[in-house]
Amino acid sequence: MSATATDTGAARALLEELAGHGFTIATGVPCSLLAGAFHLLENAASDPALSGLRYVPAPREDSAVGIASGAVVAGERAVALMQNSGLGYCLNVLTSFNLIYDVPVLLVVSWRGHDGNDAVEHDVIGAELLRLLDLFDLPHTVLDHTDVAGSVAAVLAQMEQRARCAVLVVREGI
Numbered sequence: 001m002s003a004t005a006t007d008t009g010a011a012r013a014l015l016e017e018l019a020g021h022g023f024t025i026a027t028g029v030p031c032s033l034l035a036g037a038f039h040l041l042e043n044a045a046s047d048p049a050l051s052g053l054r055y056v057p058a059p060r061e062d063s064a065v066g067i068a069s070g071a072v073v074a075g076e077r078a079v080a081l082m083q084n085s086g087l088g089y090c091l092n093v094l095t096s097f098n099l100i101y102d103v104p105v106l107l108v109v110s111w112r113g114h115d116g117n118d119a120v121e122h123d124v125i126g127a128e129l130l131r132l133l134d135l136f137d138l139p140h141t142v143l144d145h146t147d148v149a150g151s152v153a154a155v156l157a158q159m160e161q162r163a164r165c166a167v168l169v170v171r172e173g174i
Contacts, residue, residue: 108170
């Protein structure tokens with residue numbers, strides 16, 4: 001699947017799984033690999049399967065983490081969606097707030113540049129994404145399009161067991 005192709009079935013399955021696990025807030029900055037998910041979120045209010053999942057657009061990825069963190073502190077479950085280059089913007093927020101005060105936000109991060117066939121600006125972080133997540137001790141699971149429910153269950157188990165942010169890495173478009 002190309003960087004711009006999307007698997008809308010996987011996008012729907014992901015969002016329905018999150019809604020089924022009690023997530024009420026989704027925020028983030030659009031990315032072509034997450035286009036199907038953002039399209040569904042923009043129309044979630046009129047979709048019975050997703051109507052409990054409110055979408056709050058964010059101007060930057062670190063703002064998305066802030067919005068999601070506020071929701072978590074208020075007792076909700078929240079997810080922030082972004083591309084991996086935007087994860088760099090979030091490292092200060094994550095290391096100076098979320099990881100210190102145990103505020104677990106689920107991050108859905110696209111893996112741009114993982115195969116060297118993307119825009120050049122994605123090459124460095126694409127090649128090092130999983131090592132970066134390991135360096136910051138952020139548990140992660142790579143989304144399996146054939147078992148979205150299993151992938152969501154795995155990343156949420158990591159998040160809940162460790163009481164810290166966890167990352168669902170999206171390698172192919174959804």
